[in-house]
Amino acid sequence: MGTHVIKMPDIGEGIAQVELVEWFVKVGDVIAEDQVVADVMTDKATVEIPSPVSGKVLALGGQPGEVMPVGSELIRIEVEGNGNHTDAPQAKAAEPVPEAARPQAVQAAPQKAAEHEAAAPVPRQAGDKPLASPAVRKRALDAGIELRYVHGSGPAGRILHEDLDGFMSKPHSAAGQAPGGYAKRTDSEQVPVIGLRRKIAQRMQDAKRRVAHFSYVEEIDVTALEALRQQLNAKHGDSRGKLTLLPFLVRALVVALRDFPQINATYDDEAQVITRHGAVHVGIATQGDNGLMVPVLRHAEVGSLWANAGEIARVANAARTNKASRDELTGSTITLTSLGALGGIVSTPVVNTPEVAIVGVNRMVERPVVVDGQIVVRKMMNLSSSFDHRVVDGMDAALFIQAVRGLLEQPACLFVE
Template identity: 60%
Template sequence: MGIYIIRVPDIGEGIAEVEIAAWHVKEGDTVAEDQVIADIMTDKASVEVPCHMHGKVLQLGGKVGDVLAVGAELVRLEVEGEGNLKEGASPLPPVGEGGDGGAAPAGAAKVSAPAASPHPNPPPKGEGAAAPAPSAALGASKKSAAAPARAAAPHATRKEGERPLAAPSVRQRALDMGIELRLVAGSGPAGRILHEDLDAFAARGGAPAPGGSIYVERHGEEDIPVIGLRRKIAQKMQESKRRIPHFSYVEEVDVTELEALRARLNKLHGATRGKLTLLPFLVRAMVVALRDFPQINARFDDDAGVVTRYEAVHLGVATQTDGGLMVPVLRHAEGMDLWACAAGIVRIAEGARTGKAPREELSGSTITLTSLGPLGGVVSTPVINHPEVAIVGVNRIVERPMIREGQVVARQLMNLSSSFDHRVVDGMDAARFIQAVRSLLEAPALLFIE
């Protein structure tokens, strides 16, 4: 028998370190060639790491959330034959001896990790029987992590102050039902309470407590480690706010005519060419306006002191996923008509949400568009996607009274809330750019005139 080391792969693009996003194996498991053993996350994407050969897992190189250098030891296998490391070589150091809080280079932790869900995101509501996400399995509070597995029992109670294990969706549902979670027996791993346990509890007569139950004092706590995509988002936002002197500009836009045109086009061509949302029109308006404001379709390398302006519009589209905010890129938006743009936005957004977006679609944007749809609020102050110099935010459309030619009329109004890098974009230029976008949206025929 021999020892075979699987190391953190070099995935190119200058990546020097990665974060362990999920484990698909645990110590003692037998693995096969090409079996996925772990998910690692770079600044740009999540990558699956396959096993190189058949063997038995001896040690894992870290726990979920650890940052490892490229080339560091990821998994140690026992294999038939000689392997690639002499038998008897020193094992990985135990947790805490790798230095720098788990970010040591050569796999700084020995972890008996539980088998993780293939996806690092928590299960959606209603899927309470799924395996716990790594953040829940490895990063719950000390009280929760130490809670022993317990057999299901009707109306089981816990000690005062002992926090029951449950997913956020289960906690919210229990709150809505007026059920004290500490009274519910959990049938999941380590006594975790599932949606089925709430149903069983209610069926046994532990129905919502009579009026006033929502005012019961609550003392629970839960520590959620900031790892995986959430850590990358936090680092990106911190870097953007630290390095870029933001200023925001808000302008009201009358989209009544635009909405009429959109409804007309959807009626004529929706069945054959697809439905149009507001976003393709806004993308088109930005593309046309940027021709006169090249300093806004740019990236600023503040280390080198160089601003690069682009003729191509590679539009970042802020997309909410189960794991957090991602910004897939719609490349060459300037070369797309409305329907191609609409289809492109749907495609890249779906790729980001399902984790199937290729790496080239997760970087290289020159300006970003962000929208919260019907939740867009009245005004927002979006954060620039470093190293870009501008981001355009869309707020919700509301029908409000306006005075037009002396008459009070109902119009559909929307605010554009945008932010700019004041080091390279002057306030006057930012205002003129947004005014140009506004003019195009309020007279939509201009979008198609060259």
């Protein structure tokens, strides 16, 4: 028997160190060739590390959250034959990683609901907390379910939405229900800030520290736009796909930016250089179980409504499932963010540096407004946008959003060249 050592690979782009995000194996596991053993993260994306050999895991070279240099020992595997390593000492950190310290998995592996157990506590190590995403935890709380009674079928025992579905589809004793709303609670949970969550925290902190933010909110009557969207979906939805509001908003940005090139820009504040871009690469802020990501709709200026809609859906899904490439997560020139039905009335989005503008979409509501002296019911929606005041003057920001408003309120203008 020999030893094969996998070292932290050189991911390119001059990256000297990467963060170890999650292990998918533990000491003693027998793994197959090409099996993913770990996820690591650069400044731009999460990367899966597969094993080039089959064998038994002897040692793990780090803990989740640890920043490791390229070329350092990642994992040690016992293999048939001589392997690629002859030194006797083994890697550090040979102990299995505690489940509670592991961040969210890059890809879930659902199992059939039939595998769920009855309402009895699922065996876990002492002190371990059930592993689940915030969305799963909220759903369980709303349903009155204690996650300690739910079997997790994801990596490292993570509880998935499918696991909750299976649990709720079966009758359970009262032991599986959460205590009443007035019950005293003394539990607490510590969540390591690692992986994507760490990157998000660093980027948000950096943006708020470096950017001179200011926000501008404008109210828009989208009654005509909604009528057009519904008409197009009724006529072409089956053959071309259903349209949401997003491709119309993208089109409005493309047209309005022709007169405001200083807003479709990026600012290198270290070099003191502003780059105004001809191409409109729209970042689509996307919320997943792991956190916020911004995949990019490239060259929105050349796409039709349906082409842009399809690409938005594709890159957003890639981001939610952590399959987006580094290229799909970089290079945006302006960002569009929307919370859909949860959009609220007003928000103050954070500029996605090095961009200088972000346009936020709030919830659409029907309410009475005065039109030509008459009170009528209209579909109204706010745009809450933020800008970098070092680059964008307040007047320019207001005029830009007013231009977007005019295009959305008279949607035929979106297509008049």
